[in-house]
Amino acid sequence: MLSVKNLDVVYDKTRAVKDVSLRVNRGQVVALLGSNGAGKTTTIRAISGFVTPRAGEVIYRDQSIFGKKSHEIVKAGIIQVSQERDLFVELSVLENLRLGALLQKDKGKITEKLEEIYENFPRLKERRRQKAGSLSGGEQQMVAIGRALMGNPNLLLLDEPTIGLSPIFVKHIMGLLRKLKEGGMTMLLVEQNAPVAVSLAHYFYVLRNGEIVTEGDTSSLPSNINEFLAKYYI
Numbered sequence: 001m002l003s004v005k006n007l008d009v010v011y012d013k014t015r016a017v018k019d020v021s022l023r024v025n026r027g028q029v030v031a032l033l034g035s036n037g038a039g040k041t042t043t044i045r046a047i048s049g050f051v052t053p054r055a056g057e058v059i060y061r062d063q064s065i066f067g068k069k070s071h072e073i074v075k076a077g078i079i080q081v082s083q084e085r086d087l088f089v090e091l092s093v094l095e096n097l098r099l100g101a102l103l104q105k106d107k108g109k110i111t112e113k114l115e116e117i118y119e120n121f122p123r124l125k126e127r128r129r130q131k132a133g134s135l136s137g138g139e140q141q142m143v144a145i146g147r148a149l150m151g152n153p154n155l156l157l158l159d160e161p162t163i164g165l166s167p168i169f170v171k172h173i174m175g176l177l178r179k180l181k182e183g184g185m186t187m188l189l190v191e192q193n194a195p196v197a198v199s200l201a202h203y204f205y206v207l208r209n210g211e212i213v214t215e216g217d218t219s220s221l222p223s224n225i226n227e228f229l230a231k232y233y234i
Contacts, residue, residue, distance in 0.1 A: 001026045001186055002047070002078075002155060007056035009042050009210075016042045017053070018210040024155065029177075029187045031201035031218070033194050035233040039210035040190040041083060044157050047188070048080040049073040060155070075103060077154035081161060083190075085144040089133025093124055096132050096143050100150030110150070117146040120176050138169025145176065156180070159190045174200065194225050206232045 002024040009017040017039045024030045032040050045051045047058055049070035058066045065073055079100075087096055097117065101110045118125035121142045127135060132143055141161060148156060161177070162170045170193075177200055180187065191197035198204060198218045205215045206229060213232050222228050 001028075001061060002188070003057070003059040004043075004047065005057040005059070007043065007046060007058070008054045009039075009046050009051055010054045011042070011051075016210050017046065020056075020207070020210070020212055022205050022212065022215075024186060024188050026186055027184045028203060029181050029185075029189060029201045031194075031197035031204040032188065032190045032207060033192075033197060033204055033229065034207035036192070038207040038233075040207055041159055042210075043207070044080065044159050044188065044190050047073075048078060048157055050080075074151065077152075078157065079148045079151045079153035079155075080157040081144050081148045081159065083159040083163060085140050087132040087140055087143055087147075090131060092129050093132055093135070093143055094128040097124070097128075097146050097150055100147035101152075104150070104152060109152075113150055113152065117149060120179065121146060121172070136169075138165045138172070141165060141169065141173060145173065149180075154186065156185055156187045157190075158187060160192065161189070162191065162193055162196055170196065194229050198225055208232055 004020060004022045007017055007020040008015065020043055032043060034040050042051060046053045049068055052067060057064065060076060060078060065076060097114060104110050123139060124142055124146060127139065132140060161173055174196060181200060189197055189201060198221060201218050204218055205212050
């Protein structure tokens with residue numbers, strides 16, 4: 001579904017992503033791992049059109065999306081949940097969720113998707129009239145993921161979905177992602193918490209200093225994942 005080849009991204013004359021190549025097949029969950037500053041977020045933002053790569057190829061469904069604007073990429077079916085969540089804090093939970101369905105035309109399907117999100121995150125239904133800015137961090141992450149799902153993505157990009165969350169919210173978020181995986185959702189997951197990411201993913205890549213340094217099937221990883229990855233995080 002997605003093929004990234006020889007991707008280069010430069011920030012303020014610094015080469016943040018260097019010759020990165022990766023693939024995400026339909027129905028697959030791929031984890032992009034690495035320490036802070038490794039280039040994970042830059043890579044995912046380049047795919048979704050929030051930064052412009054200097055060079056490389058980004059092929060989605062056999063069509064190049066290299067250099068396209070972020071709204072064009074969303075329209076094509078790639079939706080990102082950013083690390084910052086980017087909620088409209090003065091709008092209600094319900095209004096934020098409905099904004100995710102702006103490109104959807106079938107009102108019946110929009111209502112159906114909304115009920116599906118409420119079923120997975122009952123807390124959002126309870127707080128649907130509250131301003132998004134009044135929610136806890138974990139609740140805001142639920143809204144951010146719910147809003148992305150309202151757009152009915154073909155490929156879901158998740159940038160650090162569990163960062164800064166309490167264990168109970170990590171459990172809720174990962175529970176939904178596992179459900180999406182079982183339903184065949186294609187996902188590219190950026191995550192510092194390697195054991196959490198690997199428990200969900202089929203395949204992994206590790207970035208260090210903007211470069212892919214190792215990759216493989218998650219089934220090939222040893223039980224002590226952090227110890228295995230430590231040498232790549234230095």
